[in-house]
Amino acid sequence: MDDIPGRIIENINVAPGYFRLVIRLERPLGKASPGQFVMLKIPGEEVFLRRPFSIFGSRGKTLVVMYRVAGKGTGCLSQALKKSPVMVLGPLGRGFTIKKRDAYLVVAGGIGFAGTRMLLEKLGEKATLFFGVGAKEELSVAEDLSGICVHVSTLDGSRGFRGDVVSLLGQHLDACRQKDMEVFACGPAGMVKSLRALLESGHIPCQVSVEERMACGMGLCFGCVVATNDEINPFKRVCKEGPVFSIWDLSL
Amino acid sequence: MDDIPGRIIENINVAPGYFRLVIRLERPLGKASPGQFVMLKIPGEEVFLRRPFSIFGSRGKTLVVMYRVAGKGTGCLSQALKKSPVMVLGPLGRGFTIKKRDAYLVVAGGIGFAGTRMLLEKLGEKATLFFGVGAKEELSVAEDLSGICVHVSTLDGSRGFRGDVVSLLGQHLDACRQKDMEVFACGPAGMVKSLRALLESGHIPCQVSVEERMACGMGLCFGCVVATNDEINPFKRVCKEGPVFSIWDLSL
Amino acid sequence: MGPLAVELFGKKFKNPVMNASGTLGYAVEIEPLWGVETMGACVTKGLSALAHHGNPVPRVWEERHGMINSIGLQNVGVERFFSDHFPFFVEKNTPIIVNFFGFSEDEYLSCAEKIRPHELIAALEMNLSCPNIKKGGISFGKEASTVYSMVRSVKGITDIPLIAKLTPEVKNLTEIAIAAYEAGADGLTLINTLPAAAVDVKKRNVPLKGGLSGPILRPVALRAVHECSKAVPIPIIGVGGIMDAQDALAFFMAGASAVQVGTATFVDPFAIPKIIAGMEAWLVSAGLDSIRAITGVTHE
């Protein structure tokens, strides 16, 4: 973990509301595992706290983040010019744990794809991606996947399955039931809930990356907790004990 | 008076610590009289309140300000890039009142020159400028004066009279005593005090531009007062009733 | 009447946005930029029975996202206000709220007495943050019992609706709000500035102590409005760090019936007209036909 100065070298609008940010760091980011994230200081004085973003890609001194404009911070970020200075704290958190399995099903909802990008790279052909978005334009977020089987859902039906990604997964799940498989997921809270409902009966192992408001991103403030089934110490820090948890440990 | 958006088109270091700022406004600044000032919103979010600056020059949509780096706000301003957006509120305050006289003696201390620049332009050849600075490098602030008689003092003796500008004025004053003359001055509080001591005996009319911390610059907050001899209402607003006062009305 | 119209203290206001006392001079100063009639009402500078010269400089100090002031309540006195400045409001046909103060109960009373009812005087706003010189300079607004008796005394001598403006530097603001209400206050203005000090590191001194205002006050003011508006049934005017229409809307949602804007005007002299326009645009875009639809919506 390190806090590294960097400069924006690319900040482009890849789909409505989605931006690809490329940062040139002064030093390479430490080795990151899939599911880890960084805390980014947004250029300017307007945004007080840093913002958490998944590591979309990292090689040498280059860091790639994919983000969706959600509010003040990401709005400001989307206005940032090339060469603007940033600070990057990371890699942070506990990412996905990869055990040897026959099959990996990766479920990504919208910008949640950013949290699975490195994982897909690592899993390679053994992974099947279930990617759900609102409309087909958003699919360009996941353009450069090769050798991975992808199933797509759109809420408006403009491409692939019409509906949400968990229903899409449901359709494919039976075909895989026999296998030794694991589900990895990243997406909004609603998706996580319905995913759990879907997987409940089969006792399928599932790791999910969750989101919570953060102040520090490194376990200092206890601001980002999620409720788990741990009786002694139910509230776990998303930034430290997470962001990836077994879906069965969460108290949703 | 108007609040006008503008962009910085030049921000150059003309002498150690002194900057010339040229702003292109969306609309022309209203007609300004010598001694008036503007409240400038410094680019970025770091500086909360606006800062007062004398109108150094104004023609059409172009405004020129000369400033010295004094603290946080002027420090930030000196870093501002070309094209940075600013807001300019003005012209503000009550400037110098010019009555017909035989001679005008203009006394400027350091950056106080900025407060007399328009006045000198208006008075033309009838004015004699007494300009005091620390060292000769600062004289470039007043480079483009033509047809005006200038006497210079430097504290370090690197050019002209060695010492402060009020002593310099003292040396010339006797020569003019007989004439119907008026002194106009702008400079630090210490200069104003010694100027008053110098002029005390001769009852020479003298208008002086004073400085005080400001929040609004337009008479709203009563933050920028100076004590006068007015018994009923001693505290006058520098931004509204001033910045120019008769030196004899001030309670120094 | 548009979607921003409100009724307060039995009077109609075309919108619920006012300047905060002491931040718009005598109001005529803003005329070159926008007309005072833009606001639902104009709040006067703090007035007292006799004129006050105020404090020596420095009177203002910049802070990150805010400022400290120590103006010292400079004003021409209530009588000269009515002879010299009130005619301006009559000419502009703009309702005013007369902010007033004193350094003793008598001073409050003698000031309030001098203010005769007039159709343009919508209310009196009693600044209770003032130091009580008989009590060693402790402000009147500190104790519920003092607030109760002060409000009651003033209510006894005037027929003009009375708003109590409270200081946040107390143990329990809700208790004070209830005391003002029980004593007969027709409304509350929340909050006045927060006592603070500036340190000049270069000069190694404390150039001034005074009241903190601006955005840094906003979360404290919102809490005050949220809690007090649940506790008392009278209208609350929210003030503290409102910079834009979103900030103003937050105060209505927290329970305010009107808002005042102070420091923002120093940063952007058009802040008030922009806030009024922004609130109106927001109501339209939200499909609401009155600001009352969101007043107190956060009280679940």
Add this chain to the structure above:
Amino acid sequence: MGPLAVELFGKKFKNPVMNASGTLGYAVEIEPLWGVETMGACVTKGLSALAHHGNPVPRVWEERHGMINSIGLQNVGVERFFSDHFPFFVEKNTPIIVNFFGFSEDEYLSCAEKIRPHELIAALEMNLSCPNIKKGGISFGKEASTVYSMVRSVKGITDIPLIAKLTPEVKNLTEIAIAAYEAGADGLTLINTLPAAAVDVKKRNVPLKGGLSGPILRPVALRAVHECSKAVPIPIIGVGGIMDAQDALAFFMAGASAVQVGTATFVDPFAIPKIIAGMEAWLVSAGLDSIRAITGVTHE
């Protein structure tokens, strides 16, 4: 010992800079970036006799130049702290100040009792902003008489130096500071967060109420330190919105003998080491050989 060395509560500290309680986790979390031994002392997370789970989310909310938190004092309990986390400080040979709280007098006492003297325990820091559940949730720090009796009780059962950490939401902080001093407190920490509320305009709700921290607290904290340090002879630890060395110096000038840094670490995780280095550089450039030279210089 360098120019930043200070002596407090009869102990020597290599510098007078600490983290603020609750803003550095259990301290081990910062190790990947810098060592906890960089600080004069490390202040623990707030501990209680029994473990606390804390509040539901959202627990943090961003404000302009600050934040609101409502962590709810989550902690593993004082016993597990000493079994699981204290060995880390022993290994790092770093003095700690143990911040603790309770929701009743008994809870405070039973927590303090469990803390056995140790050469690395420089002091206890009693967080008096806690709600007293027996008194309807009014915080202990509100009344001088309560503060007096609470401090006195704890002093009666421990030999470790005791620091009282006060809440600013009171009528008169100086009075409270005097009460803590008279009850035997060995020092004061000023100030805890300021109660505030956030409004989510989009969702039209109040997502959380909690404590305001960060730069927006600084002018209020400076005033507290300035006034209380004149009123009591015990050392004061200043805290509230310190972001850089200049801010820290302002607190010393106002009268603090040490400072704590909280929210700044979230914005810049290296804030604390930078502040220490910056203060040292400033002292050198000012030609001063000890930080004590500027402590309280503003008290004319």
